[in-house]
Amino acid sequence: MSVRNLEKAFGKQKVLKGLNLDIRAGEVFVVMGPSGSGKSVFLRHVIGLEVPDAGEIRIGDKLSTNEAIGNHYRLAIVFQSGGLLNSLTVAENIGLYLSEHRLKQPEQIAAIVREKLSLVRLDPEVGDKYPSELSGGMRKRVAIARALVVDPQLILFDEPTAELDPMVGMTVGREIVNLNQRTGVTTVVVTHDRDLAFGIADRIAFLLNGQLIALGTVDEIRASTHPILQQFLTAEFKG
Ligand SMILES: Nc1ncnc2c1ncn2[C@@H]1O[C@H](COP(=O)(O)OP(=O)(O)O)[C@@H](O)[C@H]1O
Ligand SMILES: [Mg+2]
Structure with a gap:
């Protein structure tokens, strides 16, 4: 750049x-x-x-x-606030871009979400939680995982x-x-x-x-x- x-x-x-x-x-x-x-x-x-x-x-x-x-x-950006939606689970937050744009089937999105969670070293079960249930550090990792969906x-x-x-x-x-x-x-x-x-x-x-x-x-x-x-x-x- x-x-x-x-x-x-x-x-x-x-x-x-x-x-x-x-x-x-x-x-x-x-x-x-x-x-x-x-x-x-x-x-x-x-x-x-x-x-x-x-x-x-x-x-x-x-x-x-x-x-x-x-x-x-x-290109992806992780904003200071993180910008996670509290009404959605972690997995839904990470997959949101793909599901909203209908880019992938649900099973494919689930697999991508697991892959991105593992890239930031979070267990797949974290996907079922809501952002409010996580520590600040974990929320930041979820925000990074979400940024990674566009590779x-x-x-x-x-x-x-x-x-x-x-x-x-x-x-x-x-x-x-x-x-x-x-x-x-x-x-x-x-x-x-x-x-x-x-x-x-x-x-x-x-x-x-x-x-x-x-x-x-x-x-x-x-x-x-x-x-x-x-x-x-x-x-x-x-x-
Ligand atoms: N949209 C805007 N309109 C007017 N001033 C702005 C706008 N965005 C940033 N500024 C001003 O530009 C300067 C640099 O801001 P910023 O880039 O946010 O600083 P930082 O290095 O803390 O990220 C600040 O004085 C800020 O008030
Ligand atoms: Mg700033």
């Missing part, structure tokens, strides 16, 4: 100020930065929910527009550890890495969680006020001398 000179403003506020990035196939790429830096707006551009003021995003050779998504490449080539996570306590957050981080290794899916995570970023990233881009101020491996980011990045890497920083 390539991002070229991506710019976006809302009214007078410039939120993305000319982003340039190349994300490699199969890597875990983390966009890290304090809250308000433009991470979610960036993700919304990747999935074609926002139209850039200038610049472009390409996935493969296709522009990342609303129309291209679905027609040309398979994505690219999976995006917005703040996957938000609202989870730190221990659970690390298990979700391990799940993201495990999934990346087992399926080879290109993985983009945006987060203000420094421990998550350092725990999972092949490479990190640090976004501040809509600009990239550092890009590199975990070691390279740790070694950066940028004062605000250094501040972010110390415990006191409040995202």
